[in-house]
Amino acid sequence: MDLILFILFATIAVVCGISLVVQKHPIGSALSLIGVMGSLAVLYLLLGAEFIAAVQLIVYAGAIMVLFVFVIMLLNAGEEAPGGKSWPSRLLGVPLLTVFLGLLAYLMQLMAPSMGMVTFGSFNTGAKELGRSLFNNYLLPFEVTSVLVLIAILGAIVLARKEID
């Protein structure tokens, strides 16, 4: 049952990921991204990381995607204009991608026998364990991230104000 669900949602994630890139209209891309995020959340759930799954849905599929769609609507972005690709990217893009994916698959296959396998539901990362770890081992990175948020706010003010005075 787990395996069937995994294959189903992994396929959806990959298909949505490809569709995200090839869609001509930004709204199509945004909707595909929601598909990727949603199926990733299911994969997390299958592994037993229910907190991460919930956060994935609330933060990514919820908040961030709503912002994306808002921006697309406000900018009234139309369809992508075709063309504008240089000949090296036309000629080399697909072959290089194939080589890269092939290499990656080869490495994964190399890795498979020697590495431990993850089993479904093996993660025990509820909110409690995560919180304990955040405030124990990862206290410093957790707190320092607040500086990052402050910079983001400052940056938005600097870049968005009308004119410098």
Add this chain to the structure above:
Amino acid sequence: MGTNVMPSGEELLRFLPEMILAIFAVLVMLWESRHDEHGERPGMPAFALIGLGLAAAASIVAGAAPGYAFRNMLVVDSFATFFRLLLMGIGAMAVMTASPFLRARKAEGGEYYSLILLSLIGQSLMAASNELIMVFIGIEISSISSYVLAGYLKDDKRVNESALKYFLLGSFATGFLLYGVSWIYGLTGSTNLNEIASILGNADIAPDAVLTGAATALILAGLCFKVSAFPFQSWAPDVYQGAATPVGAFLSAAPKAAAFATLLRVFLTAFDPMADRWLPLLIVVALLTMVIGNLAALWQTDVKRILGYSSIANAGYVLVAVAAHSTLGISAVLFYLAAYSVMNFGAFAVVSLREETELKDFEGLAKRQPATAALMTVFMASLIGLPMTAGFFGKFYIFQSAIDAELYWLAGLGLLTSAVAAFYYLRVIAAMYMKPSPEGAPEMAVPAASQQAVMFVAAALTIGFGIFPGWLLDWATRSSGLLR
């Protein structure tokens, strides 16, 4: 769980410089909001400078008792202390150069000083982090504030282009780094540099060498972008040219020095057991970075672009010392980064006096502003690496460490490319001294006191380190032992 969550006082002390910077970054903004929106808002640079001074003092105090902090997240040793002090110095120069520059453009805001202080938090964390997660957060703090700083004078089209380019390429590179970190975590089950080193160094439990090699290459690619090394160098001239000149000066010094600190720490601690795998790669990168940076600079006609390409070339020299893979190499890196920060900042400070930065705008400068032209000559001579300047000893130690490591041809090519480099630095000097002033050249305003201070102190240090390099070299040598 009976573990004590509260960090001890000693651990807090090791994090004190960053805390001081954060407090002053907020204080600057609060101070600004007390003033009328359109009136004069004095005192902000002073606030920033006090914060930097206190943070530097805290770095010295914290560095007196080396050790780990926050569950091995941070390591404060003499190496980290060297970089923290260097970064605070660069920050102070960035504040003092920028204050009159921005005031003249009616663009002085508390955000600028806050962003400088906040980005220094990230860079100082990069120098002191003992954990890949901390490395990542440090790089993000440093980079995101750099992107905003690059776009600070946003009424200028070129500024916007440079900021956007920096942002897009920079986030892409951070993605590489993060992907590499996740591979390393998947392979070793740890993000702590010491633990990774002990796992990779133990042949019984070391994961597959091909996979760790790939992960290492991804992390190296991310860091190569940050130090503007080949093949991730093309953003550097565009960003340094486009950004406001004091910002360009800051970006070419502080994030780069911090990225080199990270590179040394991560590769000489965590990945040291597999040094024979990444060293050849690093040697090739160093070689191509020197060649490309120096050759591309030959055709530039804008002084800021020349300095941009020269920063690529200089990153190549530093990589040579990293590739020497020795304590001597580390101290050469530290010496060169300090010398480069001073002379490069001085050159940018001179350029920041001028609205136009084309080479032809510098023609006849020696007649109109003899002092400024003389200072620029000092910085250019040091960038060439002429004797009696800091640049000479910087290059000398780098190539000495390469020769000690039996990288003869790398040292030879480095010398050859620095001879090529002399050509484009001399072009600036020639324009100032040999060419007549163009017709109707504008009278230039006298540089503000803080700008003069930066230029004269930078020139004094450049010559001082060139005549008495012993003090800086001693300090660099003492700081070259990484705590592992």
